[in-house]
Amino acid sequence: MPGDGWMDIAPAPGPTADNVRRADSRHPLEFFRGRDFGGRYIFSLAADSGCRDLPEPPKLNGIKVGLERRGADHARLVLTLLDREHFDIFRALCDHLLAATSGLPHGANAAGLRQVLRRLGEWHDMLRRRRDGLLSVPERIGLTGELLFLRDVILPRLTPAEAAAAWRGGHRDEQDFAVGPWQFEVKTQLSTADQRLIIASEAQLDTAGSRLLLCHQGVAASPPGCQAFTLNGLVAELATIFFAAGPSAGDLFDLALEAWGYSRQDEYNQPTWVLTDRRLFEVREDFPRIVPAMLPAGVQRVSYEVLLRDCQPFAVDIAQTLDSVFA
Known part of the structure; x- marks a missing residue:
């Protein structure tokens, strides 16, 4: 998939770290694309402060939504593509999150994390309604x-x-x-x-x-x-x-x-x-x-x-x- 933003990133060299690259240097938040040790595509955003009482991440089919904690006020959100057949959805979701947070102040990663979690909840509801045929x-x-x-x-x-x-x-x-x-x-x-x-x-x-x-x-x-x-x-x-x-x-x-x-x-x-x-x-x-x-x-x-x-x-x-x- 040439030009998909992930293909030319090598898998991480070990299981304790990811190999990542800034998703968009012009974006006010520090989103990263990358690959983990297993070669799976990831998309992440971290904040060093302001991360108390974050909402729980939703569960998405084919995409793992992980919220890593390093201290009470630090958090890193990582989306991991589990099934390559869902790549188009994964890419569209990542592009949506970039667009949805493009108006935030430079470096407002904590506010971005909250907004991303809200958007992921909306995305989860949308996919569930599409699957179940339910109106919101x-x-x-x-x-x-x-x-x-x-x-x-x-x-x-x-x-x-x-x-x-x-x-x-x-x-x-x-x-x-x-x-x-x-x-x-x-x-x-x-x-x-x-x-x-x-x-x-x-x-x-x-x-x-x-x-x-x-x-x-x-x-x-x-x-x-x-x-x-x-x-x-x-x-x-x-x-x-x-x-x-x-x-x-x-x-x-x-x-x-x-x-x-x-x-x-x-x-x-x-x-x-x-x-x-x-x-x-x-x-x-x-x-x-x-x-x-x-x-x-x-x-x-x-x-x-x-x-x-x-x-x-x-x-x-x-x-x-x-x-x-x-x-």
């Missing part, structure tokens, strides 16, 4: 919120076929629902979470050519009850409605779920949720947001956060507004 917890809450909005707001006002066609979130459109000239963006979060909205891109709150309503919903864990629901339960409830309306509506609903990455899993039977809050805001010119026209040439895919309290001046009456949208 934020994805489950997001899908649950869209299904609630579909059930409570869209379905009572449109035919099932029209409602299924209006649901665009699963297809990764910029907004979650489209009804004529109106667009709905649905943001759902735990009622205990920080009251801020995560906006995925500069286009998500762009009103060019349409009118946009932002719906904020809060959910909370709850014992089972008449108002409580699970993700699997919501899907089953809605599937009954859509398929009863005919194969066209049922197929559109299934396609949207598939695009979301949903397949029924026992893990989605918990937790049980209740809807605690639903508010509607109209996105107008002075709404707190970033839109494409604000960005300099070459800048795109900007994500940002909006404080919910700063949306309050744009709150609208839900019933009156929906009557206007669906008139």
Whole structure:
């Protein structure tokens, strides 16, 4: 594998040390590529101080994640490729860690170690979801919120076929629902979470050519009850409605779920949720947001956060507004 960064490094001469080379001399942290005594590829980062209470390293298939201690405040993190068949994943992971820490101050190895361990945990979760087909917890809450909005707001006002066609979130459109000239963006979060909205891109709150309503919903864990629901339960409830309306509506609903990455899993039977809050805001010119026209040439895919309290001046009456949208 010419140019892979490891091939021209010789195996370590003995079992007590590794043969390593600085991964990138321009990088602010001292990452090293190398090979151990057995010839296995390694990738490492060490810090001489600031390493108390580091999180435990995750377990990755085909890659050993070792955290070596030399005193209470010193640590060295070593990734070892155990199976050459996983080299592409190993290289991609190392490149990802280099990129993720490139903005840290020069020599901030301890902060880098913490960030790398967090990233490795995220990488572990991503690979597990890919293997198990599971949505992450934020994805489950997001899908649950869209299904609630579909059930409570869209379905009572449109035919099932029209409602299924209006649901665009699963297809990764910029907004979650489209009804004529109106667009709905649905943001759902735990009622205990920080009251801020995560906006995925500069286009998500762009009103060019349409009118946009932002719906904020809060959910909370709850014992089972008449108002409580699970993700699997919501899907089953809605599937009954859509398929009863005919194969066209049922197929559109299934396609949207598939695009979301949903397949029924026992893990989605918990937790049980209740809807605690639903508010509607109209996105107008002075709404707190970033839109494409604000960005300099070459800048795109900007994500940002909006404080919910700063949306309050744009709150609208839900019933009156929906009557206007669906008139």
